Amino acid sequence: MPQSVFVCDGLNIDYTPTVAVASGDVIVQGDLVGVACRPLAANEPGAIAVTGVFDFNKATNVAYTIGTILFWDDTNNIVTLTATGNKQLGKVVRAAATSDPTVRVRMTQ
Numbered sequence: 001m002p003q004s005v006f007v008c009d010g011l012n013i014d015y016t017p018t019v020a021v022a023s024g025d026v027i028v029q030g031d032l033v034g035v036a037c038r039p040l041a042a043n044e045p046g047a048i049a050v051t052g053v054f055d056f057n058k059a060t061n062v063a064y065t066i067g068t069i070l071f072w073d074d075t076n077n078i079v080t081l082t083a084t085g086n087k088q089l090g091k092v093v094r095a096a097a098t099s100d101p102t103v104r105v106r107m108t109q
Helices: none
Strands: 012-015 026-029 032-036 046-049 052-057 069-073 078-080 087-094 102-107
Touching (some): 012 032, 032 102
Antiparallel strands (some): 012 046, 026 032
16 A cells, blocks of 8 residues: 555645635644635535635734735734744745735745
8 A cells, every 4th residue: 555645736735614604714724724615605615725825904003014924813804923823824925014904914834
């Protein structure tokens, strides 16, 4: 028996929500963070993106520089610098000013 078998490229993974989700909703499963690829009804099989570059909501009183590691605050639905209680999301790939509502992040797991 082989030590491993290729399944897929890993850009998206299977996901079946227990409640309806909108396209772009951030999904946290344990330490895995993904983004819903399309709207899904409750119990409808679909996928979440676990890699790629996305614009994520941020607090408007914070600026971020390129390369900063960000975490997902699933309570407030924004990115944060705070690791404690949050899940690592990825690194900033376009600087964001305090007045910007979003920041561009390359997701990494």
